Amino acid sequence: MPRKIRCLLVGALLSIGLAHASVAGQVQVMFDPSAAGLTGSTFSADDLTGGEVSRISNGPVQSDGSFTWTEAGYLDVTGTVLNGAAAVPAGLGATYTMYFAFNIAGYQPNLLSPGYATSMTMNLYGVAGVSTFSIDGSGNAAVSNPAAPVLLATTSLLSLNTYATIESFSPLALDLEATYAGDFAPVVPGVFSSPAASVILSGLFLHPSAGVQIVNGGQAFIITGGNDTLDFIPEPASLTLLAAGLIGTIAARRRAR
Numbered sequence: 730m731p732r733k734i735r736c737l738l739v740g741a742l743l744s745i746g747l748a749h750a751s752v753a754g755q756v757q758v759m760f761d762p763s764a765a766g767l768t769g770s771t772f773s774a775d776d777l778t779g780g781e782v783s784r785i786s787n788g789p790v791q792s793d794g795s796f797t798w799t800e801a802g803y804l805d806v807t808g809t810v811l812n813g814a815a816a817v818p819a820g821l822g823a824t825y826t827m828y829f830a831f832n833i834a835g836y837q838p839n840l841l842s843p844g845y846a847t848s849m850t851m852n853l854y855g856v857a858g859v860s861t862f863s864i865d866g867s868g869n870a871a872v873s874n875p876a877a878p879v880l881l882a883t884t885s886l887l888s889l890n891t892y893a894t895i896e897s898f899s900p901l902a903l904d905l906e907a908t909y910a911g912d913f914a915p916v917v918p919g920v921f922s923s924p925a926a927s928v929i930l931s932g933l934f935l936h937p938s939a940g941v942q943i944v945n946g947g948q949a950f951i952i953t954g955g956n957d958t959l960d961f962i963p964e965p966a967s968l969t970l971l972a973a974g975l976i977g978t979i980a981a982r983r984r985a986r
Contacts (some may be wrong), residue, residue: 764919769820776810
């Protein structure tokens, strides 16, 4: 049994959060794909689930052991959860695709401390038809869309913290994890509706070593698949999250000292 060492690696994804279902007060959000010109049934969900393709690139290590990192990729939404029951809404992954595109910049204080994002964009798109996600010949995440993507919603970063578990040293194998929180802002009228005045996304992104490829002499990581979950939380619940110390880069920086 390989010895497991909990340490921070680089900004493993998103990646984007807070422990899945660790907070009370999830809110149901209703989705109407037809409002964006997509063919599919209306559905309600309190979670979105899926997997991703992405690349993490690390900057040079400084004299104090710190370094910066970037990550870019896509989170393909393949299912939903409502009151604990998983489902695939009619049309999702068949007549239309829904995915998040993200770009992250982050900071690593040292190899044994959690990292965090310093900036992040993560937008939700809808596409008529079935999009395909891959790693291209240059080792970057890529998407091929059968039609022009429609911007459905944007998010604003509240926090993104990243961790890694070393599963083995020879060969080196890593499990990557990230927790995320961000404000959710619909763009297309009528696509999303919720009883909450505003909603935040609470994400947990889990990537076992089988889906983490170490490349470029350890300076980059390619992520494929994984188990990503995004919960919808009513905005007032963010006060509870703050009290629990789960969001905010200030808390991350204090832990890193």
